[in-house]
Amino acid sequence: MTAIWLLMAMPVAIASGQAPASGAKPPEQAARGQAIFFDESVVAHCGSCHSLEGKGTAVGPDISRLAKLSPRGIVTAIRATITEYVQTVKLTAGSEFPGMPAAKVTGSLQFYDLSSKPPVLRKFAPNEVASTLVNSKWKHPPSSADFTSQQLADVIAYVKWASYGDVKGVKTADIE
Ligand code: HEC
Numbered sequence: 333m334t335a336i337w338l339l340m341a342m343p344v345a346i347a348s349g350q351a352p353a354s355g356a357k358p359p360e361q362a363a364r365g366q367a368i369f370f371d372e373s374v375v376a377h378c379g380s381c382h383s384l385e386g387k388g389t390a391v392g393p394d395i396s397r398l399a400k401l402s403p404r405g406i407v408t409a410i411r412a413t414i415t416e417y418v419q420t421v422k423l424t425a426g427s428e429f430p431g432m433p434a435a436k437v438t439g440s441l442q443f444y445d446l447s448s449k450p451p452v453l454r455k456f457a458p459n460e461v462a463s464t465l466v467n468s469k470w471k472h473p474p475s476s477a478d479f480t481s482q483q484l485a486d487v488i489a490y491v492k493w494a495s496y497g498d499v500k501g502v503k504t505a506d507i508e
Contacts, residue, residue, distance in 0.1 A: 352494070358493050359489075359493065361486055362499075364489075364490075365488065365489050368487050376473040380451075384490075384495070385494050391444040395409075396494070399491050399494075399495030399496055402506070403488050404506065415472070417433060418430055418432050418470050419431055419433065419443075420466070420468070421443055422462045423460060430445070431445060431446065431464070434453055439458070440456065441460075441461050481504040484504075485503065485504045485506070489501045489502040
């Protein structure tokens with residue numbers, strides 16, 4: 333995602349800060365955001381692809397790295413239409429799929445297949461993958477979802493609280 337330039341713009345803010353102790357209760361707004369993040373009634377809920385507080389599935393990148401950006405910066409990262417990591421994986425057998433590279437394992441190429449909901453981890457021998465190309469088709473789900481500003485602010489408040497214990501909350505005016 334285009335978040336790279338955001339990271340470079342604020343390198344100091346990324347490293348510090350402490351996640352809350354496990355089992356800690358979030359403040360009200362972060363609690364609303366937490367419910368949205370892990371809302372299993374929504375097929376593409378954030379937690380189906382991102383892990384926070386040790387919950388969810390780490391298909392996508394660790395978003396706690398971005399948590400100290402301004403709320404508007406985080407929205408930009410969520411809504412970015414250009415991806416940074418996702419690739420179009422073409423198989424020798426002919427088919428292709430949008431793949432998020434997973435942990436490197438010697439002798440095996442591993443991708444989360446984002447065409448499945450939720451994404452599934454697929455493992456290939458190197459000769460089964462014909463090529464990996466820059467992704468131009470897959471779009472990050474929230475860019476097309478109908479989140480209200482309030483819901484987005486709540487989710488960001490949760491990301492900030494879960495990542496570094498921030499309890500200030502996020503106003504809708506901060507992201508509009
Ligand atoms: C279907 C899986 C999926 C869902 C659902 C999803 N994400 Fe993502 N997300 C990804 C992937 C994959 C990337 C990396 C895209 C890229 O740049 O290649 C990403 C990137 C991001 C980034 C930027 C991270 C970075 O390092 O650039 C943020 C922030 C983010 N997601 C937040 C969210 C939030 C908040 C939600 C819920 C509202 C959500 N995502 C739902 C898969 C998902």
